[in-house]
Amino acid sequence: MKSNTVWFKTSQSNEGDNNENWVVVFNRLKKIYSLISEFYTEELGQSIVEIETPNFNSIAKNKDSGEILKLAQLILVLAVQSEKNKEYIQKITSLNQSSQQWLMISIEEIMDKLSKVNDFSDGLIDDPSQHEVTIKLLKAERDELYEKKKELSNKLESVKRENIRINEQKKILEDRIRYFEEQMEVVDKLGKTDLILKSEISNLKNQLDLSEDKCQEMELLNEQKQKTIDSLERRIVEISKQAEEAGLLKEKMDEFDHMKSLLNNSEKIAARYKRKLEDNQHLLKEFKVNIIIIAYDNN
Numbered sequence: 001m002k003s004n005t006v007w008f009k010t011s012q013s014n015e016g017d018n019n020e021n022w023v024v025v026f027n028r029l030k031k032i033y034s035l036i037s038e039f040y041t042e043e044l045g046q047s048i049v050e051i052e053t054p055n056f057n058s059i060a061k062n063k064d065s066g067e068i069l070k071l072a073q074l075i076l077v078l079a080v081q082s083e084k085n086k087e088y089i090q091k092i093t094s095l096n097q098s099s100q101q102w103l104m105i106s107i108e109e110i111m112d113k114l115s116k117v118n119d120f121s122d123g124l125i126d127d128p129s130q131h132e133v134t135i136k137l138l139k140a141e142r143d144e145l146y147e148k149k150k151e152l153s154n155k156l157e158s159v160k161r162e163n164i165r166i167n168e169q170k171k172i173l174e175d176r177i178r179y180f181e182e183q184m185e186v187v188d189k190l191g192k193t194d195l196i197l198k199s200e201i202s203n204l205k206n207q208l209d210l211s212e213d214k215c216q217e218m219e220l221l222n223e224q225k226q227k228t229i230d231s232l233e234r235r236i237v238e239i240s241k242q243a244e245e246a247g248l249l250k251e252k253m254d255e256f257d258h259m260k261s262l263l264n265n266s267e268k269i270a271a272r273y274k275r276k277l278e279d280n281q282h283l284l285k286e287f288k289v290n291i292i293i294i295a296y297d298n299n
Contacts, residue, residue: 022061033074163222
């Protein structure tokens with residue numbers, strides 16, 4: 001783990017032995033968890049005692065994926081709140097959409113638990129990492145959806161053009177069939193049979209049937225792509241709204257931090273003036289005493 005090499009240097013040095021028995025793995029996991037817990041407490045000012053502890057016995061013995069996931073979630077949330085959080089957030093946003101969504105859900109799940117079990121000032125988390133992660137992941141997902149929408153829109157235009165071409169081809173076939181059928185009527189009236197003409201008409205009708213099937217297929221594909229685009233647009237609007245709300249919350253938190261900083265500065269200034277006032281009062285008292293002494297000496 002690179003979040004803080006001072007904290008996790010010891011645990012890193014012993015990694016890599018796949019032949020260890022489960023007891024050694026169990027003890028190492030407990031040590032790592034202890035370091036994680038201390039890091040949350042001392043570096044992030046957060047307690048994880050109320051969050052369910054992973055079952056290290058199941059991990060060490062059976063490589064239980066569910067318990068490994070619990071530990072991974074704690075490490076993930078620790079990473080995105082650490083001093084290298086921007087590096088980790090950038091890596092997360094470079095993943096595909098489904099992976100980003102899964103990670104965001106995992107982060108928010110632990111963040112929600114942390115916000116409930118820890119006493120944050122005015123109910124707000126002092127470190128804005130959670131909101132930065134949320135905003136960046138939402139924007140990354142929105143950008144990916146924009147790209148998908150653009151790609152689908154291009155495909156939809158291509159389908160529409162193909163549909164127009166097939167309909168034009170269908171019209172040509174219908175005109176040719178109509179022409180040949182008129183010729184057949186003339187031949188029939190003369191009491192003659194033109195097998196080649198009949199074969200041509202039959203062939204054209206088969207082509208027409210295929211064109212109609214293709215038209216229906218294209219129309220269905222067109223409808224499906226349009227539905228997908230509509231769904232993407234709704235999701236983009238939803239994500240944009242969520243990102244905006246998260247951004248507004250972050251702005252309020254920044255404003256709160258600024259006000260808190262101003263208040264602290266004001267308190268320091270007030271304390272400084274108070275000390276000066278006390279010093280002045282002390283000097284005034286000494287001055288009065290000196291005046292009395294001088295007056296007494298003159299008498």
